[in-house]
Amino acid sequence: MKPGDQDLLIVVDLQYDFLPGGALAVPHGDAVIAPINRLARAFRHVVLTQDWHPAGHASFASSHPGKQPFDLVDLHYGSQVLWPDHCVQGTKGAEISGELNIPHAQLVIRKGYNEGIDSYSGFKEADRQTSTGLEGYLRERGFQRVFCAGLALDFCVAWTAMDAASAGFETYLIEDASRAIDTNGSLEKARQDLEAAGVRTINSAQIINP
Numbered sequence: 547m548k549p550g551d552q553d554l555l556i557v558v559d560l561q562y563d564f565l566p567g568g569a570l571a572v573p574h575g576d577a578v579i580a581p582i583n584r585l586a587r588a589f590r591h592v593v594l595t596q597d598w599h600p601a602g603h604a605s606f607a608s609s610h611p612g613k614q615p616f617d618l619v620d621l622h623y624g625s626q627v628l629w630p631d632h633c634v635q636g637t638k639g640a641e642i643s644g645e646l647n648i649p650h651a652q653l654v655i656r657k658g659y660n661e662g663i664d665s666y667s668g669f670k671e672a673d674r675q676t677s678t679g680l681e682g683y684l685r686e687r688g689f690q691r692v693f694c695a696g697l698a699l700d701f702c703v704a705w706t707a708m709d710a711a712s713a714g715f716e717t718y719l720i721e722d723a724s725r726a727i728d729t730n731g732s733l734e735k736a737r738q739d740l741e742a743a744g745v746r747t748i749n750s751a752q753i754i755n756p
């Protein structure tokens with residue numbers, strides 16, 4: 547499946563806070579950097595997402611007295627996993643890793659900047675109403691197929707891929723170029739949800755060595 551002009555790679559949240567030593571480190575998150583750098587060379591079109599929260603964001607456990615990271619709370623739009631403070635706007639942890647080597651990336655889409663709403667997806671915030679504008683961008687650019695990779699597979703990569711599929715794009719999740727957090731069965735649930743959404747799971751070798 548050699549990427550062509552209507553194919554887009556979305557690299558999700560390759561930020562210091564999700565990498566080893568970061569505030570919300572994904573286990574072995576740094577293992578995705580080399581495969582993503584290789585993959586990105588095969589794509590003419592690449593978009594990066596960047597988790598980008600104001601201090602005091604509703605997804606932070608520290609914003610909910612008595613709660614701990616990974617607890618669940620009910621917010622106005624539904625159930626929300628609470629996280630350690632991470633990817634606060636303007637901090638080092640929110641920066642995209644300098645080891646990512648994709649100088650030809652065309653767009654960085656920031657998400658999670660509304661104080662009261664989380665946004666795992668690069669397309670739609672967790673209230674499932676508020677759009678980031680990415681769907682319109684993809685349509686206007688004429689993309690047909692979307693390939694997703696990055697961190698974390700069971701949250702931001704999965705939700706981005708599912709929203710791409712539900713927007714009508716032929717969508718692939720590149721598994722060996724993604725890593726999961728896997729809290730409370732989240733990885734198994736994500737796999738089921740991805741399959742139900744019609745997202746196809748592939749490995750980077752199918753793109754790089756077809």
Ligand SMILES: [Zn+2]
Pocket residue numbers: 597598599605632633658
């Ligand atoms: Zn976040």
